[in-house]
Amino acid sequence: AQSVAQPEDQVNVAEGNPLTVKCTYSVSGNPYLFWYVQYPNRGLQFLLKYITGDNLVKGSYGFEAEFNKSQTSFHLKKPSALVSDSALYFCAVRDETGANNLFFGTGTRLTVIP
């Protein structure tokens, strides 16, 4: 069965510092991995995905994520955080053979401190 873990409920980082939001997953077969961002009272916005290919994927707003098969992780990163990056971030996974739906983590609230 698919599952996603986001071990940190809250991440605080100073503006201009690098940020990392952690995600680990469990699926049967090869994973399809996604990051979404949710601003208050809004829907989820797609940031980036890993399907196949380079382990480092680049997405919207300067975010990137690294797929690590041995550690079953897909951490979200950004070299220099902005106050406007403060939001709720969700990692999601689906496998290549099973259900069509996404399995979401419980989310990590990122706060960038000016």
Place this chain on the structure above:
Amino acid sequence: NAGVMQNPRHLVRRRGQEARLRCSPMKGHSHVYWYRQLPEEGLKFMVYLQKENIIDESGMPKERFSAEFPKEGPSILRIQQVVRGDSAAYFCASSPLAGEWETQYFGPGTRLLVL
């Protein structure tokens, strides 16, 4: 190209009433997914539909909930005889039949409050 549209954005119902939530997928998308987000939680899958077909409803509660995606018009998530525990944000997502089929794009959600 308009994104996924959902209406209403906010819906207030009293216990026992019916709630109807609508979702219009992005142009060219024929797959629709419904998710529910309870306060302080991630999204939980409810149902996956293609035009006129329910493909996977493994996440739907067995009673009171139903979904459809007719040949014409939006997808509808219907909750009969609502209870307070149905209060949540309901999100619809869509993806195309071909191309970037693996990526789901989400609507702004409908926030249901049951009094």
